[in-house]
Amino acid sequence: MPEPLPWDQISNPKPLQLKNTPPVVVVGAGLAGCWIARTLAERGVNVLVLDASTQVASAGSSNPVGLFKPYVTRSNSFAMQFYLEAYRCLQHRLHQWGLHDASNYTGCGVLQLVESAYPQSHHYQSIPASETRQQTGSDLDADALLFNSAGWLNPAALCRALLGHMNITVRCQQRIIDISAASDHQWKISVDAQTELIAEHIVLGTGAASTGLDVAKALTTIPARGQLSRFSLAEGASKLGKVVNGKSYVIPDGDSIVVGATFERGVNDNSVSELDNALNLKGLSDTIPEYKVTPQAINAYSGVRATTPDRLPMVGPVPDIDLCNDVYADIRHGRQLDHYPPLPVHRGLYAIAGLGSRGIVTAPFAASLLSDFILGGQAISEWMPLINPARFIVRQLKRSGEKA
Numbered sequence: 001m002p003e004p005l006p007w008d009q010i011s012n013p014k015p016l017q018l019k020n021t022p023p024v025v026v027v028g029a030g031l032a033g034c035w036i037a038r039t040l041a042e043r044g045v046n047v048l049v050l051d052a053s054t055q056v057a058s059a060g061s062s063n064p065v066g067l068f069k070p071y072v073t074r075s076n077s078f079a080m081q082f083y084l085e086a087y088r089c090l091q092h093r094l095h096q097w098g099l100h101d102a103s104n105y106t107g108c109g110v111l112q113l114v115e116s117a118y119p120q121s122h123h124y125q126s127i128p129a130s131e132t133r134q135q136t137g138s139d140l141d142a143d144a145l146l147f148n149s150a151g152w153l154n155p156a157a158l159c160r161a162l163l164g165h166m167n168i169t170v171r172c173q174q175r176i177i178d179i180s181a182a183s184d185h186q187w188k189i190s191v192d193a194q195t196e197l198i199a200e201h202i203v204l205g206t207g208a209a210s211t212g213l214d215v216a217k218a219l220t221t222i223p224a225r226g227q228l229s230r231f232s233l234a235e236g237a238s239k240l241g242k243v244v245n246g247k248s249y250v251i252p253d254g255d256s257i258v259v260g261a262t263f264e265r266g267v268n269d270n271s272v273s274e275l276d277n278a279l280n281l282k283g284l285s286d287t288i289p290e291y292k293v294t295p296q297a298i299n300a301y302s303g304v305r306a307t308t309p310d311r312l313p314m315v316g317p318v319p320d321i322d323l324c325n326d327v328y329a330d331i332r333h334g335r336q337l338d339h340y341p342p343l344p345v346h347r348g349l350y351a352i353a354g355l356g357s358r359g360i361v362t363a364p365f366a367a368s369l370l371s372d373f374i375l376g377g378q379a380i381s382e383w384m385p386l387i388n389p390a391r392f393i394v395r396q397l398k399r400s401g402e403k404a
């Protein structure tokens, strides 16, 4: 575990009290917003969820299928520990809150194709190419890792199920256009230039739109468009028993499979395209050669992910970017670290951002760490070197001295 640096140190001077406190406002009803809303609600907090769209889970989380599995690397790393914890948290929460049926949870197992052998581990089973061929019914020539408890679920249905709690109120068609300080402990939320709300605690779960609000400009993420395509199995094609994850992932769903996902960095457009269907068909034949489907996609789903350069999410209090620029201005000159203060943050304003391509797995753990912090806990501190929302600002100041 890396030594925490000054900018990884955060504290909550005024944790949320359960009594006589106005609801926590969560902006965004995708996986980030729905997991934090439910996690707070389960701890007795009243939550008001606001979303710009006409319905819950209408943006990046709108897909009917998504893969969940542990993300492992050949050698153990701090990031791998984070993903393993996140995976455990997902499984635990789905079970604890009885969300399996409502989310179409299908723990059929995931075969991850690998180019060369991975070390033995209790997190997966190493499968030789001969068995991979047998499992996929193809002439695939690849070793694989088998994650027995992994599989797929329906993210949009999961979001809706998460919000079904008596402490949660949901309001759609509420676009937040500005958040500004109303006093030293209150925020003014401007909704669609007409309505204003006052809140003490706000969590942003705004996905690819995270940088749209001036107060949250520290949450710089990179949009990456993606599309999934559904194909019918051709006559005589055998059904896959497991998700296959290679160049693309192939999710078996009855008489069809869903293949994805395309990835176009820098593109913020969620319209379905025929070109992406063709790319997914090619992805299928690169992943499981000879697998027979009807080549015309029967359906497709697209969305925009909010990615970060290191693929890890941004979780915690929202950094005060102007203060960060000031207090860490000279870090590239190698001064003693104890010269620098802890991370300057906006009090009462938090975020779960940059979930990228792994939001199904990371959102519940992010929500667990953040809800604990909002209520006065410090479990998040251990993970701050990985998920600190200010890490890219600090790295830039260190590298070039350039202010964000």
Ligand SMILES: Cc1cc2nc3c(=O)[nH]c(=O)nc-3n(C[C@H](O)[C@H](O)[C@H](O)COP(=O)(O)OP(=O)(O)OC[C@H]3O[C@@H](n4cnc5c(N)ncnc54)[C@H](O)[C@@H]3O)c2cc1C
Pocket (backbone or CB within 6 Å): 027, 028, 029, 030, 031, 032, 033, 050, 051, 052, 053, 056, 057, 058, 059, 060, 061, 062, 063, 065, 066, 067, 068, 155, 174, 175, 176, 177, 205, 206, 207, 208, 209, 210, 212, 225, 226, 227, 228, 260, 261, 262, 301, 302, 303, 304, 305, 306, 352, 353, 354, 355, 356, 357, 358, 359, 360, 361, 362
């Ligand atoms: C094609 C595709 C395939 C994927 N496959 C997988 C997969 O297999 N496994 C996996 O783990 N992950 C996958 N992902 C990633 C996963 O879906 C995302 O990480 C996750 O959905 C992000 O959730 P979010 O809540 O951060 O953002 P979103 O779901 O985009 O939610 C953000 C919400 O905020 C609202 N909002 C934004 N700005 C405002 C505002 N100013 N006021 C009010 N509301 C606002 C939006 O309306 C939206 O509802 C995939 C993503 C895509 C696009």
